[in-house]
Amino acid sequence: MYALDDTIVAIASPPGRRAPRGMIRASGPDSFSILAAISNLTPPSKITRAIARIRITISGAHSLPCLAACYRSPHTYTGQQSVELLLPGNRDLLQRITQAFIAAGARQAEPGEFTARAFFNGKLTLTQAEGVAATIAAESDAQLRAAAMLRQGKLGQAADALSNQVADCLALVEAGIDFSDQEDVVAISRHDLHTRITQVYNSVTQLLDRSIPSEKLAATPSVVLAGPPNAGKSTLFNTLLGRRRAVVSHLAGTTRDVLTEILHLDPHNPLSPEIALSDLAGFDSTDPTGLNPAMQQAAHRAVSAADLVIHLQPSDSLAPAIADESLPGPPGLHAQRLLHVYSKADLGADTKEPSRPSPPPALRVSVHDPESLARLRDAIAHRLAGLTTTLSSDVLALHPRHEQTLRAARHVLSSLVEQTTVPGDPEQHSHADDELVAADLRTALDTLGQLNQRISPDDVLGRVFSNFCIGK
The missing domain is CATH 1.20.120.430 (tRNA modification GTPase MnmE domain 2)
Known part of the structure; x- marks a missing residue:
């Protein structure tokens, strides 16, 4: 079980090579005195909170400026004396300062120990502590x-x-x-x-x-945009997201990786059901060179795991519609998992339906036509009925x-x-x-x-x- 009467320290900011700022957090009865021992800080006397610019001594020679926030108990997250340091986000630097705290008498905090102290000191209930853990683990x-x-x-x-x-x-x-x-x-x-x-x-x-x-929220339905190269998958992907996430080019093979983002089916309602939308490399089994085999394998795996495959075929193309069984993935992809869509409808709007043998029923979509995009969202929601979950304010x-x-x-x-x-x-x-x-x-x-x-x-x-x- 956790000890509650010593002082703990840990890096509180997430890891990242480009993080401009990092945070170190300490909590316990000796937080102020330990910080004073490794810096030029004069511990605050009776005030509840103090923020000061200080310099921390590293390895007995180097002095580093940082911003220190000192909080007196019980007006803290943990209910104990607490210190938070804001520093440059260099990971090695943060670890060296953490080691300086430990050398001065602190202990490396265990996972979740700050929140555990908040619970044991009556600052959080058990369900609130679980909420902190759920926030850290949230993916949607x-x-x-x-x-x-x-x-x-x-x-x-x-x-x-x-x-x-x-x-x-x-x-x-x-x-x-x-x-x-x-x-x-x-x-x-x-x-x-x-x-x-x-x-x-x-x-x-x-x-x-x-x-x-809560498991239902973790099971976000997977929807993939599949089809031949230059079918407009990346353009549609960006348009549905409302921002540029995928690189768009007229050159085939621009999309190489599987790009996945969370998408609300109703862009105007943040409580609407969510899906995990993926943009795939275009189907092209004729090119065995370079990265194409790996790209095709990644697309194959994404289609196999998807709850719904949106197969895009350009409206301005005279190529025949691709049959279900020609898609990568399990043979005979079930119709409920397949949604045929003709993209670039604005380019083919003035021509007759391309001549093709028994074309499957399909939506016509243009990224310049909001109504067609709304129909696509409705079709996705209809196909995924029972898989999507809506969390309203009273649920x-x-x-x-x-x-x-x-x-x-x-x-x-x-x-x-x-x-x-x-x-x-x-x-x-x-x-x-x-x-x-x-x-x-x-x-x-x-x-x-x-x-x-x-x-x-x-x-x-x-x-x-x-x-x-x-x-x-």
């Missing part, structure tokens, strides 16, 4: 939004509300058991208890129904642990709903019945507490004293 806008909901505590807030309702029920039941000799304590009626527990059960069910597994993406915890809590609450349904006289129940109900309520409370923070027996007792004037 939908995953970033899901992570932001965790960091903002939306799941934690829902769990707190449910826990509070269960804790209130438990406090009332235990009041009836332990304090029944007090004149101001009236045990909750079985009917009222049943109503309250049913409400909590329904709330958990609604939360599960409004949520999606939570649950990690497996979250979903398992909520389902376990709902199972216990379902049993409580049955236990508190008494046929005949609803007030006829035994002391032993109350003990069983209290035990199951505690189980439900402990289970929900796994999402955020547990409610202790002292918390329950405090609710009893706040709701009833016991021992007046």
